[in-house]
Amino acid sequence: MRQDEAETIALRALGWLAGNEELLPVFLGATGAGAEDLRARAAEPAFLASVLDFILMDDAWVIAFADGEGLSGAAAMQARAALPGGAVMHWT
Template sequence: MTNTRNAAETIALQSLAWLVGNEELLGVFMGTTGASQEDMLTAAHDPEFLGSMLDFILMDDNWVIECCDANKLPYEKLYEARQSLPGGGNVHWT
């Protein structure tokens, strides 16, 4: 595992902690994914789950801003972290 991957997982875990602390958004996440709190605890060490959770936050600019502000991260860091986790590569349709 590279330092980039470790850094991405750290950012994703910080983002997960922010998500868990946001009751309203957590409900949306759990309703959308069907994940229970127990599922989230179990999956917190799974890079694929962390990537999917970042995909969810990245769906809304306001969520990105709130998450990054809470974690004192530059706004582009969530996207960069997502790119370093499984399934995060850029998709080119052409």
């Protein structure tokens, strides 16, 4: 996946998260971001990566995002891997 495709998926994740009244406060509390940061930092690949990192913490969130956006269940993980800091470490 190219970085521009990953950023598009992450922006969709941000929109999905912003529309989730139960989960958005959890994200804001976990990241220390404020509501104004959602718009101001939406173009930053590192911030978008943090949105995907958050969603990827819980399988139920991944499934809800993917289902809500009509994406495959692996889309969030593939997008995260294509953004800065997303390289998977292999310890073998």
